[in-house]
Amino acid sequence: MPSPRTTAVHPAWLPPGAFAALGGRRVVVAGDGALTSTVAAEVAAATAAHGGSWARLEVGAGTADADLVLTLAEDDPSNDADEGFRFMRDGGSAVVQAPTERGLLYGFFHVVRLGEDAFAGPDTDETHAPAAELRMIDHWDNVDVHPTMGQVERGYSGGSLFYASGRVRDDLSRLDAYARLLAAAGINRIAINNVNVHAREARLLTEDLAGVARIAAAFRPWGIRVHLSVSFASPTLLGGLSSNDPLDPEVAHWWVRAAARVWDLVPDFGGLVVKADSEGQPGPFAYGRTHADGANMLARAVAPYGGLVHWRAFVYDHRQDWRDRSTDRARAAYDHFAPLDGTFDENVVLQVKYGPLDFQAREPVSPVLAAMPATRLALELQVTQEYTGQQQHAVYLGPQWSAILRFRLAGGPEAGDDGTVAGLVAGSGGFAAVSNAGTDELWTGHPFAQANLYAYGRLAWDPLLDPSAILDEWVALTFPDAPVELGEALHAVLDTSWETYEMYTAPLGVGFMVRPGHHYGPDVDGYEYTPWGTYHFADRDGIGVDRTQATGTGYTGQYPAPWSDVYESLGTCPDELLLFFHHVPYSHVLRSGKTVIQHVYDTHSEGVERVEAMIAAWEPVAGLVDPAVAERVAERLAEQLRSAIEWRDQVRTYFFRKSGVPDEKGRRIF
Ligand code: GCW
Incomplete structure (x- = not known):
């Protein structure tokens, strides 16, 4: 029986197939309470869909035949803040034991994430707890x-x-x-x-x-x-x-x-x-x-x-x-x-x-x-x-x-x-x-x-x-049933996508350069003379915001050592944040060995090439996913490429017009 949830909305990271490993087994849920009932309902749906069986028992009742036991601890300390759980795997069966119902819920999803590995794997006895309560x-x-x-x-x-x-x-x-x-x-x-x-x-x-x-x-x-x-x-x-x-x-x-x-x-x-x-x-x-x-x-x-x-x-x-x-x-x-x-x-x-x-x-x-x-x-x-x-x-x-x-x-x-x-x-x-x-x-x-x-x-x-x-x-x-190529393609598309986005948008930590109001797409001077703050100070000679204590706004002084010094000095400020902290000439040589202006030209061209590579990585596997998802991804990737080209051309052209310095690679500027 398919989960009723899948018909109404996209199941995201919880499609029925994600529950196959536990759903095909004999599962016991032990304990009382509302959240334990949530877990029990999940187990009931999963076992119904995948051919397993389940039972809800009292804590401490005999569970010998089960492949998976999800149980509240017998000596319940009832510390409501405790969201941790213990996960034990022993000879192909697994136990989740939690002091609170919330811990039991998180332990259940831990088992879902592990899939077959929850059962097949070396024996283990681990405790898990969130780093943060909030x-x-x-x-x-x-x-x-x-x-x-x-x-x-x-x-x-x-x-x-x-x-x-x-x-x-x-x-x-x-x-x-x-x-x-x-x-x-x-x-x-x-x-x-x-x-x-x-x-x-x-x-x-x-x-x-x-x-x-x-x-x-x-x-x-x-x-x-x-x-x-x-x-x-x-x-x-x-x-x-x-x-x-x-x-x-x-x-x-x-x-x-x-x-x-x-x-x-x-x-x-x-x-x-x-x-x-x-x-x-x-x-x-x-x-x-x-x-x-x-x-x-x-x-x-x-x-x-x-x-x-x-x-x-x-x-x-x-x-x-x-x-x-x-x-x-x-x-x-x-x-x-x-x-x-x-x-x-x-x-x-x-x-x-x-x-x-x-x-x-x-x-x-x-x-x-x-x-x-x-x-x-x-x-x-x-x-x-x-x-x-x-x-x-x-x-x-x-x-x-x-x-x-x-x-x-x-x-x-x-x-x-x-x-x-x-x-x-x-x-x-x-x-x-x-x-x-x-x-x-x-x-x-x-x-x-x-x-x-x-x-x-x-x-x-x-x-x-x-x-x-x-x-x-x-x-x-x-995508629980997808072949390994899908995962590889998703990594190719997503692993460095943040860096790619940074490449074709505002350079070297300077920020903004977006259209005011809706904040989509390039507008290099969009915010420069507005009441919301000024962000790049580009002129014919250079760009960036001097936030040093020596000659700028003094912002670097808000950092503890060593960062106050690291950011204060042009010699040690990391490239990716250079224009956030310093106003420099376009000819300033980055730690990468490139000038600022050439970096702007290169990253904006490369950013677009990387979006093209993302599309090339995705297209061969698009047929492996739900057609509605594939269609949406295709439409969005096309827009991403259009927008990245727009960013590239505006930013490269803007800085050529400001600086008069040509792209040493001779690429087209408008
Ligand atoms: O990023 C800005 C947004 C505002 C937002 C504000 C905030 C909710 O442009 O839309 O307002 O931050 O974080 O309060």
Whole structure:
């Protein structure tokens, strides 16, 4: 019997075939509770589809005949925070034992991922546990369709999975499939609305609570807790108060009552997400208060319920004057937040974008992550591909995230792994990332963008996983019956796709160069004279932003040693970030031995050639996948090539016109 889920929506990384190994065996599920029932239902569907058998027993009941036992531990310590499990393989049979139901769920998906290897392989006894307790996905979904952003801000996958016709959907059945996919990737928290909270969306906190409760109910069987983005101005907007001052007792009391109403309806509600004093959103600055004042006031309202406040560090001046060379957007988060270290309540998580600007394909890691040891910090990533091809381009972001997570930001070499970005956040505020999923029948627009959502979850569970191995997992799960050539082709297309995208877009860490507003396609000067910040300063002689302490904005001084020195000096600054930190002449010779201008010419030509190679690698295997997937991939690859050519020609031409320096390889410039 085929799984009923496959007919409605694309199964992504959980097609029935992914369950063949366990589904053909004798399986026992032992234990009580809602999540154990989720596991039991999965086992029932898998064994029905693949000819095995299953039984649900009491913990500790005889399980001698089983090939696979999924059991809660007998001596249940009931530490709800424990999501780990023990995996044992012995003579061809396997046991998953977990202290909590959530651990059992993750142990089940571990077995699914292993496939036949769960049973065939050397005997083993392993324990597994996530590196981070907080593994969150954020949706930038609006209830209403926004006039310029559409329903999902920076969404490239159709409409919202949660809202339709101006309210929470009546039919939330698709959320079950979505929650299942997220749980299988290890995600355990979800924020269900945009951090830009417009008037309609603000009311989710009050009059739409019944709908929020229904959404939470859809995620609950999968161990995922729901969070809401809220407007800092809710007391005036929704409560009719005259102020939102965080130190005003009436305001604090309004939030206390709001929290009580939420947790009354949704007892396992996760907490609030806040974008304050950022890009026009209200915040504590209007009342002369700090962000700690604002965050702590909310934190105290939600603390009695174990709730969290995810407070975003994305605060900068978006009304700059391009003539003012002293304002540097890259400095803003550190300048605002580092002085507040140690002043946030324990249930505040400061959510920090991975770079100091805004999810560019290449940025240095945010210095804020090393500057606030007495604050719970979360790393914020962007799975939705706002600045990385908007799910038109095949860009596998696993390698980018892995490089960020492994980067040794703090403490120098002595700090060991604690000083990596993963080490700084995993045991602290964990991970958050903006989702790329929507109502698109393939979930993510580009079918290959599914791999990004999967990879984010897996890296949040274990930041040291190899992104190429994660891709193997995703391929094996998504295409369980495909011949090995398909996997090889997917590696050829995706392994270096981030680097390829970087090659044909903004060079050497300078960033942006995108069309303002929608951020798709090239526009070298698009943002250069706008209030949002200035990014490349190209003139006839050179390009780049001087962010040194010696002669520039001083941003390099926000880094701990050795990075402050490494980035300060032209001699040691890595090539890929050169123009982020320095303004140099076009004739400047990179560590690669090429001049900056020739590097720009070469990478832009090579980037297009690499997209052509991606297409050549994919075409021979396209017939191996579902025709709907093949058709979508073909259409997107064609657009990627068109767009890469557009980028190449505009960027090469722009810099030839600015510099007058010809391409030494004599290639055509327009
Ligand atoms: O990347 C920018 C986006 C905005 C977004 C903002 C943010 C939700 O262009 O659309 O707003 O970042 O992260 O708050």
